[in-house]
Amino acid sequence: NAGVTQTPKFRILKIGQSMTLQCTQDMNHNYMYWYRQDPGMGLKLIYYSVGAGITDKGEVPNGYNVSRSTTEDFPLRLELAAPSQTSVYFCASSKLAGLSDEQFFGPGTRLTVL
Amino acid sequence: SQKIEQNSEALNIQEGKTATLTCNYTNYSPAYLQWYRQDPGRGPVFLLLIRENEKEKRKERLKVTFDTTLKQSLFHITASQPADSATYLCALPTGANNLFFGTGTRLTVIP
Numbered sequence: 639n640a641g642v643t644q645t646p647k648f649r650i651l652k653i654g655q656s657m658t659l660q661c662t663q664d665m666n667h668n669y670m671y672w673y674r675q676d677p678g679m680g681l682k683l684i685y686y687s688v689g690a691g692i693t694d695k696g697e698v699p700n701g702y703n704v705s706r707s708t709t710e711d712f713p714l715r716l717e718l719a720a721p722s723q724t725s726v727y728f729c730a731s732s733k734l735a736g737l738s739d740e741q742f743f744g745p746g747t748r749l750t751v752l
Numbered sequence: 753s754q755k756i757e758q759n760s761e762a763l764n765i766q767e768g769k770t771a772t773l774t775c776n777y778t779n780y781s782p783a784y785l786q787w788y789r790q791d792p793g794r795g796p797v798f799l800l801l802i803r804e805n806e807k808e809k810r811k812e813r814l815k816v817t818f819d820t821t822l823k824q825s826l827f828h829i830t831a832s833q834p835a836d837s838a839t840y841l842c843a844l845p846t847g848a849n850n851l852f853f854g855t856g857t858r859l860t861v862i863p
Contacts, residue, residue, distance in 0.1 A: 694849070
């Protein structure tokens with residue numbers, strides 16, 4: 639199993655541009671999550687999904703959108719990128735809800751908005 | 753609001769000693785608590801989960817305690833090795849589907 643994969647690894651965007659961060663997992667997990675991690679800060683939940691077709695907002699959803707058309711894929715869309723979105727983005731998945739099951743994280747995407 | 757404090761931003765210890773990391777939380781009564789390891793440039797990796805009715809849990813050289821009265825979890829690494837150098841995160845469940853992560857403690861084991 640490849641686990642959780644994310645593309646791209648690095649990206650530089652100009653203010654106002656849009657992009658999609660890709661996330662795929664091959665463990666048949668129902669639950670998937672998007673986090674951002676800023677220096678000196680804990681991981682902040684952006685959006686999560688409990689299954690195909692079902693998504694919900696996390697702690698910091700503004701400026702982002704998600705979709706979940708399949709069990710495997712959970713892309714994160716940034717519209718009108720802003721410098722405040724400069725961060726490292728992690729996708730994660732778990733078999734059960736995050737409460738009682740471990741989360742498997744991808745390697746991250748480092749995004750810079752200039 | 754809920755808050756997690758991990759004892760210090762950085763901890764340096766000598767190889768072979770026991771490292772003890774602290775996770776304190778407020779305004780919350782979690783049923784579980786998780787610990788993750790994160791290496792530079794990588795995603796977190798799950799280490800241990802401890803439930804509120806478990807006082808202690810062990811996995812190889814790792815030991816976690818959970819004191820719901822003190823609202824504190826301690827994470828111990830015995831016989832520490834340079835390869836244990838990493839950032840360690842504690843995480844608590846919030847709501848039905850979310851984990852709330854602390855900022856982490858960066859551990860350096862000096863040979």
